[in-house]
């Protein structure tokens with residue numbers, strides 16, 4: 592049975608989720624691409640299939656607990672999950688004084704609670720085999736707060752803290768945990784569409800490249816169990832940090 596990779600948080604083809612899916616397929620895994628939009632998933636499945644890889648699209652909402660649990664069950668039915676990536680986590684900027692509690696809560700639901708549900712279901716499956724890699728996508732907000740980013744920072748820092756706890760609990764049981772801090776904007780459809788001028792001025796070296804990011808995840812995936820990395824941080828050489 593072919594091993595599977597599950598990527599939750601796959602959107603446009605020129606986006607991180609899609610690049611992670613393509614790279615995971617190149618590792619010989621049957622990739623389960625998951626997000627909320629069937630057409631986006633179909634496009635990524637087509638990219639992988641047309642280059643000889645295996646992929647299946649499954650619609651799931653990370654904040655809907657039963658939907659995320661069903662995703663893991665369906666993936667396991669296709670093949671044992673060897674790589675799982677929690678990539679959902681839109682940016683949630685907002686003025687703190689006027690922010691509704693619901694907005695703050697939604698940031699936490701997408702970035703943190705979704706990661707918990709995904710991790711719990713994935714770990715239960717992986718622990719039966721005492722093998723597998725589970726990686727979470729972080730952002731600058733995972734490491735430090737900034738004005739107008741209280742909701743996003745609280746949520747992403749929570750996800751990072753959870754990843755650290757899981758590493759200490761489950762690595763001794765054979766599961767590799769990873770957290771990747773993407774410290775800056777990504778040169779992908781999200782930034783190019785929302786901030787075209789900014790993307791143009793930043794240029795290829797001013798935003799983080801999708802291929803390099805996706806390769807970092809696969810580097811963690813390929814590590815032998817006697818040399819595991821928990822966290823990587825990625826930024827362009829131009830980043831002032």
Ligand SMILES: NC(=O)c1ccc[n+]([C@@H]2O[C@H](COP(=O)([O-])OP(=O)(O)OC[C@H]3O[C@@H](n4cnc5c(N)ncnc54)[C@H](OP(=O)(O)O)[C@@H]3O)[C@@H](O)[C@H]2O)c1
Pocket residue numbers: 599600601602603605606607608609625626627628631651652653654678679680681682701705728729730731773774775776777778779781782
């Ligand atoms: N873009 C950047 O500049 C940047 C910078 C630093 C860190 N990051 C991190 O990188 C990750 C992904 O980045 P991205 O959003 O820019 O691009 P992406 O990987 O291309 O897209 C992620 C996709 O996740 C899906 N998604 C969102 N909420 C979901 C939910 N509740 N359940 C299931 N799927 C969901 C969305 O597609 P649907 O709407 O179709 O579901 C979204 O397009 C996030 O964790 C983000 O925090 C991004």
